[in-house]
Amino acid sequence: MKIVAAKKILKANDQLAADNRARFDQAGVFVVNLVGSPGCGKTTLLEALRRQWGAKVSLAVIEGDIAGSVDAERIEALGVPVVQINTEGACHLDAAMVASAAASLELSAVELLVIENVGNLVCPAGFDLGEHLRMVVLSVAEGHDKPLKYPAIFQGSQAMVISKIDLLEHTDFRAEEATAAFRRLAPEAAVFQVSARCGEGVETLARWLLAARETRSAAAKR
Amino acid sequence: MKIVAAKKILKANDQLAADNRARFDQAGVFVVNLVGSPGCGKTTLLEALRRQWGAKVSLAVIEGDIAGSVDAERIEALGVPVVQINTEGACHLDAAMVASAAASLELSAVELLVIENVGNLVCPAGFDLGEHLRMVVLSVAEGHDKPLKYPAIFQGSQAMVISKIDLLEHTDFRAEEATAAFRRLAPEAAVFQVSARCGEGVETLARWLLAARETRSAAAKR
Numbered sequence A, B: 001m002k003i004v005a006a007k008k009i010l011k012a013n014d015q016l017a018a019d020n021r022a023r024f025d026q027a028g029v030f031v032v033n034l035v036g037s038p039g040c041g042k043t044t045l046l047e048a049l050r051r052q053w054g055a056k057v058s059l060a061v062i063e064g065d066i067a068g069s070v071d072a073e074r075i076e077a078l079g080v081p082v083v084q085i086n087t088e089g090a091c092h093l094d095a096a097m098v099a100s101a102a103a104s105l106e107l108s109a110v111e112l113l114v115i116e117n118v119g120n121l122v123c124p125a126g127f128d129l130g131e132h133l134r135m136v137v138l139s140v141a142e143g144h145d146k147p148l149k150y151p152a153i154f155q156g157s158q159a160m161v162i163s164k165i166d167l168l169e170h171t172d173f174r175a176e177e178a179t180a181a182f183r184r185l186a187p188e189a190a191v192f193q194v195s196a197r198c199g200e201g202v203e204t205l206a207r208w209l210l211a212a213r214e215t216r217s218a219a220a221k222r
Helices: A002-027 A042-056 A070-076 A095-102 A151-155 A165-170 A175-185 A202-221 B002-027 B042-056 B070-076 B095-102 B151-155 B165-170 B175-185 B202-221
Strands: A030-036 A059-065 A082-086 A112-116 A133-139 A159-163 A190-193 B030-036 B059-065 B082-086 B112-116 B133-139 B159-163 B190-193
Touching: A002 A030, A002 A095, A030 A042, A030 A202, A042 A059, A042 A070, A042 A112, A042 A159, A042 A202, A059 A070, A059 A095, A070 A082, A082 A095, A112 A202, A151 A175, A159 A175, A165 B165, A175 A190, A190 A202, B002 B030, B002 B095, B030 B042, B030 B202, B042 B059, B042 B070, B042 B112, B042 B159, B042 B202, B059 B070, B059 B095, B070 B082, B082 B095, B112 B202, B151 B175, B159 B175, B175 B190, B190 B202
Parallel strands: A030 A112, A030 A133, A059 A082, A059 A112, A133 A159, A159 A190, B030 B112, B030 B133, B059 B082, B059 B112, B133 B159, B159 B190
Antiparallel strands: none
16 A cells, blocks of 8 residues: 555656656756755855856756755855745655746746755655756765665766765775766766865866756757 | 654554664663764764774664665674665665564674664654664764754754764864754754764763663663
8 A cells, every 4th residue: 555655656746747847848948956965065066066157057946955045045145046945854855846946936037957956865866856867966975885875866867976076085985986886877877076165077067067958958949 | 644644654663663662671782873864974983983892892783774785794894793774765764674673683692782774864863763862973074054954863863973073174064053053953962073084082972872871771770
């Protein structure tokens, strides 16, 4: 009985996610679902990408948090339209929450929408939000064994960002091992090494995301 | 309907957790539920505590992971009895899993049992495992805002370990802010600062855990 109920919830979510994606495509918005552990540096990465893109890219953000609006305030301070979702204890965003948050954004004015999920390497894995790209962030402080221990979230991601590489020399993190473990789960995915703090790798990632947007946009027009 | 079902599951878990605790008390085992984000350093902290206690403390460990047995192998290498639970995708341990794992330990020979939960700052908060003490680990690499953003797991913990303090000078982490935010949620709780890598703070924590065990043991005898 429990399993049936869970499957029904997932099916309903998948339908809502497909509706979201259709709406995003129609408005010409490219959507990224940004996932990773608490404190892996998702918000700081977003701030760095924003600085890199500047006014060239019309960015909007949906912030998912259990409680509070710390991250939304940081994004707002950069002059980026942002909607805060408080999940009130729930461990992941779902497509219904995103639909409701997106309704308060002026989508026709947005080129790139980043949805920052709740910090959690487990639960967001099962919930399509209607994004075009899921990007998982792994901080070097977390250790290179995480793709082995939390396979689902890595398996379904199209890109992995190894973050906080300025801390590399102070940790035992082995980037080759993390990358090899990730590639076994997601052979087609891209891997980036970034220090949002020092700026290293930000430009490459920023360019790649815009190219992914172009590819999607060209495919949608066909 | 969903809420009723969730409440029923929690009630069943609470009953099983109370059964676990009664069994642990009868066997004279003090049990710690170790929680924290993926990569916050739970296993490394356990290794450091084991080195500190040496043969003086009869330790056993239950390792909770979504997949794999990386952590259990590390603990086994220290000569500590260990049982691996693979949750097969589930985002937290529950009391039934712990009951089943504990059944394969010789509890009468164990003084201190540490249950390392799945790396997750959200879902383990709702599930009593039958422990005597919940200890949350927060790495300085994660940022001092985590108690504000993930209040439930901090609120229900009796101790917070600020880990990886050897990285402190390379981060923007403010220990006073993390401690103040934690104390607002858990005014009676203890706070420790530890570098499991360098050994700083390990002795103090190791001593405090043994004292907590004594206090519990004296209360159980009354």
